Amino acid sequence: MLGKLLFRYLKKYKWLLLGVLVFQFASALATLYLPTLNADIINYGVAKADTGYIWTHGAFMLLVSLGQILCAIIATFFAARAAMSLGRDIRADVFARVSGFSEREVSQFGAGSLITRNTNDVQQVQMLAMMGATMFVTAPLLAIGGVIMAVRQDVGLSWLIAVAVPVLLVVAVLIIGRMVPLFRTYQGRLDTINRVMREQLTGVRVVRAFVREPIEAERFRAANTDIMTVGRNVGSLFVLLFPLFMLILNVTVVGVIWFGGVEVNAGNVEIGTLFAFMQYVGQIMGGVIMSSFMAMMIPRAAVSADRVGEVLDAESSMTRPENGVTEFAAPGQVVFDDVEFTYPGADAPVLTGIDFHAEPGETVAIVGSTGAGKTTLVSLIPRLFDVTGGSVKVGGVDVREADVDELWKGIGLVPQRPFLFTGTVASNLRYGREDATDEDLWKALEIAQGKDFVSEMPDGLESHIAQGGTNVSGGQRQRLAIARAIVHQPRILVFDDSFSALDLTTDARLRQALWRELPDVTKIVVAQRVSTITDADRIVVLDGGTMVGVGTHDELLASNDTYREIVESQLGVDA
Secondary structure, eight states, rough: OOOHHHHHHHGGGGGHHHHHHHHHHHHHHHHHHHHHHHHHHIIIIIITTOOHHHHHHHHHEEEHHHHHHHHHHHHHHHHHHHHHHHHHHHHHHHHHHHHHHHHHHHHOHHHHHHHHHHIIIHHHHHHHHHHHHHHHHHHHHHHHHHHHHHHHHHHHHHHHHHHHHHHHHHHHHHHHHHHHHHHHHHHHHHHHHHHHHHHHHHHHHHHHHHTTTEEEEHHHHHHHHHHHHHHHHHHHHHHHHHHHHHHHHHHHHHHHHHHHHHHHHSSSSSSOOOOOOOOHHHHHHHHHHHHHHHHHHHHHHHHHHHHHHHHHHHHSOOOTTTTTTOOOOOEEEEOEEEEEOOOTTOOOEEEEEEEEOOOOOOEEEEEETTSSSHHHHHHTTSSSOOOOOEEEEEEEEETTBHHHHHHHHHHHEESSSSOOSSSEEEHTTTSSSSOOOOOHHHHHHTTOOOOHHHHSSGGGGOEEOOOGGGSOOOOHHHHHHHHHHHHHHHHSEESSSSTSHHHHHHHHHHHHHHHHHHTTSEEEEEEGGGGGTOOOOOEEEEEEEEEEEEEHHHHHHHHHHHHHHHHHHHHHHHH
C-alpha cells in the first residue's frame, strides 16, 4: 500500500523528483571525490612541499565542497516541495472521501480515528517521502561508491569493509524487525487517546455534572500510559540501534588506523591514502546508517499508509448515480413505499413495512416510543442511510437515483442534536445559503423565534458563536438550527425532535409561524410532545420499528391504542 500510495501521488511531481535525483547524484559524487582530492594534496603537495600544488588543489577542493553543498540544498528544496505537496494532496483526498461517507462508514471508522488518519498518519507518509527523496540516491551511492573508491585506494584494507558492512546490516535487520509490530500498535493506541480526549472535551458538561473528573482523568491516564509504554519500547530500540552503529563504525575506523598504520610503516601505503580510506569507510558506514534509518521509517509509514489507504479505498454505502436525476416531477412530495432498513451486522431490521406519503405543503408527524426508529426513518429522506428494502421517493424520484446535490438542495434538516460552527450567527445561518441577505436572516430568525435573543446579543448577527454553539443555550441552539434550515429555502423541512428544548409557548409560536410563513413547504416532524403535532395533516405512529397507525390526531385517538397511550401519558403536561 505504501508504494502504491507514493506512486499514486508523487507521479504528479515527477519533474521535482527528477531534480532531486540529479542534484543528489551530483552532491553524492562530489562527496565521494573529496577524499581523493584530500589524499592527493597530502601525498603530493605536502610530501613535496609544493605550495602551488596545495593552493591550486585546495581551491579546487573548496569549489567542489561549495558545489556539493549547493546541490544538497537544491535537492532538499525540491524534495520538501514534493513531500509537502504529497501531504496536502493526500489530506485533501481523505477529507473529500470522508465527506462522501454515510453515517455507516463514519461510525465504522470512528471520528477520532479518521482525524488521526488525516493528520498523524499522513504526516508519517509525508516524512518518509521527504527523507526518501533526499536519501534515495545519496545513501546507496555513498555505500556502493565508497566501497569502489576505498578499494581503489587500498585493496589490502578492504577486508575490514567486507566484515563491518554485513555486521551492520544484520544488527539493523534484527532491531528494525522488532519495530514493525510496535509501530502498528502505536498508531492504534494513538487512535484510542484521541478518542478519549475528544469524548472528554465534547462531554465536559456531563463529566462535571456527574463529578466524573477523577474517573475520566484515570481513563485518560490509562490510555496515555498505554501509548507511553509502546513509545518507550520503540525508543528503547532506537537507543540500542545507534550506539551499536557507532560502535561498529568506531571499531572499523580503529581497525583501519591499526592495520593501515602497519602498512604505512612498511611503506606500502601513503599517509594521504590512509586518510582517504578512513573517510571512505565513514562514508560507507554513513550510507548504510542512512539506509537503516530509512528502513526504520518505512515500517511506521507503511502502517500509516495502510490506514490511510483503508479510508481512500472505502466505498461509501451511499453511491452517487452516474447520471442522477436533477428534475423532480413533484417537488415537495415524500413517499415511503414498504420501506425496510437494517443496520449492518444487525439481526433484525430497525424499520419494516413503512408505507406513507406527504404531499407538498402538508405536515406529517412521526411519533413513537424511544427506540421506535423515528430518527432512522427521517434520516432516509436526505439519504443519510440507504434503505435495505422498498424505496423512499422525494419529488417523485427514488432518492438512490436522484442527483445527491440536487436532492440535498431541496431538503432542510434540523437534527436531533443541532450543531453550530465556530464563527458568527450570520455565518452559521448562511451555511444554508451563502448569498442570503441580512434581511433573509432576520426573517428566518423571526420565524424560528430567535430574533429577540439575537437582537439582544452585543453584535447582533455578527455575534460570536463558539464551536458546537456552546456559548448559547440548548433552546437558542435549536432555534438557530431551525433558522439555518429556513434560510436554505428547501421544499421539504425535516425536524428531528427539534422543538424539545423549547418551552410550550415558544413551541406553539414557532409552529404557527412555520405553518403561516411556509405554507408550500412540506414538513416532516419527529416529536415527543403530542402538543407539537396535534395540528398535523397526518400522524405516523411507530412501535418497535413498525407502523401501527396513520391518520389525524382525532382519528388516531379514537382508533389507535398506541397513540392513545402516548397522549394519555402526557395529559398532565400538555393538557
